[in-house]
Amino acid sequence: MVISEGMAEVLRSLRLSGVNGVAQASVRALGAEGVALSLLVGASRMVEPLWCHPALSARFEELQFTLGEGPGHDAIRTGSPVLEPDLARVRPERWPALLPAARDMDVRGVCCFPLGIGAIRVGVLTVLCAPDRLPNDQQYADAAALAAALTVACLDEKRPDRRNSDTPDPGVTVPQTSSLHRAAVHQATGMVSVQLGVSMEVALLRLRAHAYAGGRPLGEVAQDVVARRLRFNDDMSGPNSPDGGKG
Template sequence: MGRVHKTDTLRPPGVLPLSPAFRARRRDGAHATVITLVGELDMATKARLLDTVGRCLETGASTIVVDLSSLTFCDVSGLNALLAASRSTVAAGGSLRLVNPSRSVTRLINLTGTGGVLLPGRGSSGEQPHGSAPGSPGTGQLVISDRMAQVLRLLQLDDGYDTAARVAAKAAETLGVDGLTVSLATGGERAELMWCTDRAAGRFEDLQFTLGEGPGPEAVRTGAMVLIPDLAQVRADRWPALSMEAAGLDARAVFCFPMGIGAIRVGVLTVVRRLPGLLSDGQVRDAQVLAHALTGRALGSVVPDANGAVVPADTPDSLLHAVVHQATGMVSVQLAVPLAQALLRLRAHAYSSGRPLTDISRDVVARRLRLDHNGNGNGDDTPLPVPDKD
């Protein structure tokens, strides 16, 4: 039987006083570290849980089991602390799971759709999470390569643009792919490009954004992996517009991994290859774990602000597609149409002219292009006159 480690009562400034009714007892076993929670887990006591998990990780624990048999109460603040503890453990290359939850705690987990992360082998309704596979982050059976563990440790540094670029490049190398992108969901099936390692991956992501269809939007919508070993073999009716452009793409194999917890959709991790072919089971597991870690990163930071976690195309502190939003607003005002219709007109013009949506948007913002109600432009690059101000 392992030794019990008591945590001290020192707290950083600003942390609420810890309730004497709550305890987090640690016991190190041969195969796992068990943390038994006693009492009430809420805003006033969550710091004790996070402190205990942090100490476990510092001393090399990789498999953490949180026993809730003696937990008498848990609110949303407590649940967020459990999710934060899970994210920290996964980012360190380990796994964390809950055992013996009470009926009320189980109900809270089910209501929030977080069962796929916190209750191993069960989704929000007690079943296998949709789109997960044995060994995926949703099951708690996290078996990853040593190289992916290094990627996750690098991800923890959070040192801004340079670190994000190194993480993305290292992740692509580890997964054995030619390119990697990470996009964050901004509503519906739309997503903003945050990381991009090469031109082929960026062009494919931009095309999906322009057309509004493809494996990425499908992964965001369904919450399931979309694995396409050869784009040329996809049925034309699955993504009609994309299938017409597939022959001209450098990306031949595309694999999309949804980022999210339960019903929460955060974004999508996409990896591409220039030649057709499958990912190995190990590469799929590594990609799933990376997507899970990126989910934690996104939920734990201000998104989609540039908070040192993004790799933008133009400036270190703006979204890659910020110019698209600006152009959409301008078209909306110019044509007196809703923003959704304005974006559709921008997409239509980009597709018909064979140019990326971001390039079209830059022309609109620079007043080199003005669209009409049919999505047609002024037909040349002559700057439009700027009306005099009163």
Template sequence: MRLTDDHVALLGVDGMTVSVTTSGAAELAWSSDKVSARLDDEQFTFGEGPAIDAIDTGAPVLCSALDVTARWPGFAAAALKMEVHAVFAFPVMLGAVSIGALMCNRREAGSMDTAAVTTALALADSLTPALLTDPDGSTAEVWSQDLHRAEVHQASGFISVFLDVSLVEALSRLRAYALSQERPIGEVARDIVTRRLRLPRDFQRS
């Protein structure tokens, strides 16, 4: 199937993303707009958010009011700065295993109605075949971009070598640095890959 703005409108939301699990992390596969892509980046940076929870639990995550939830303090604060007030995430399942998530966002607070939830669950189910195929052009009907965080992974490799730490530790430091500078992690990673920025040797995670 092909995801379009019509699916966004059908669910009564303002934006949508599809994530796929790769090497234990959730990687953005498709986004309907820049705000939705930025929301996904914030989840990745903070290591928390509705899509992550939907993948971890295999169950829908419905948050109708980000301004009152205590579930994801970092992500919620970042989303509210982007004027996003409600998020809804639905796991993409292969049997009993979560292989990705469909996340919807809306500027106005409020619950998603039963019909929209049912439609979103059906849409998530229909994505399973596409998420089982590498985004190499053969699945162009879903994958609208290369792996969104390729530069993040590259930057983690640079940091790993420069600071002589594991890739896991390098990614943790990259996340922490992005948070400390209040910058998108993808933007910081791009500066590292293009040699405009070198993470300080004495920088430590807080």
């Protein structure tokens, strides 16, 4: 299917302004409730939000990161789009923690398109679907075209006017503390691994479980661990604040 005129304009802007210049236009062209672009960064390939619009998209990306589950994770893992325009129809056991939290956020549907070529994974484009109607074939075609163009733009280190890609659209959320939060999660995971004598994978699960139980972002919990305001003792006693929370 041929892309819409609105998406054609977005792709033209992408070539001129870089990846950070198309957030708001992408939301309009797709008729979506929100759009987020997240990239895989570092040796650990952790998901790092590049931009989100509007703020609802930023909150949903943080939710997926905290819980370690959701359509974005599945799209990156499989390399195939994950299209769930109506989360109410998704089996509860698929994303048991994410589904009720997404409902509380008033996120009704999500479509995630992986960014990559072959076995190379670059990131994921997350589209929040409008609650009053399901995405049509044109919107799917437009989103797939945008994901493909973003893949090329992110891989192409020699694209023209790359310096402009650091200037986002006005009103677009560009997470300023995201990198710091992700670095803290890495460090906290190692500390919890030592405290509990478990693998890094199990330590990260414990961090995520504690963040979910407390209704807090994973990055905040990780920063408490790094600052030694929170310590994971063992499976019997669980986390505690050894210094009374004074740091």
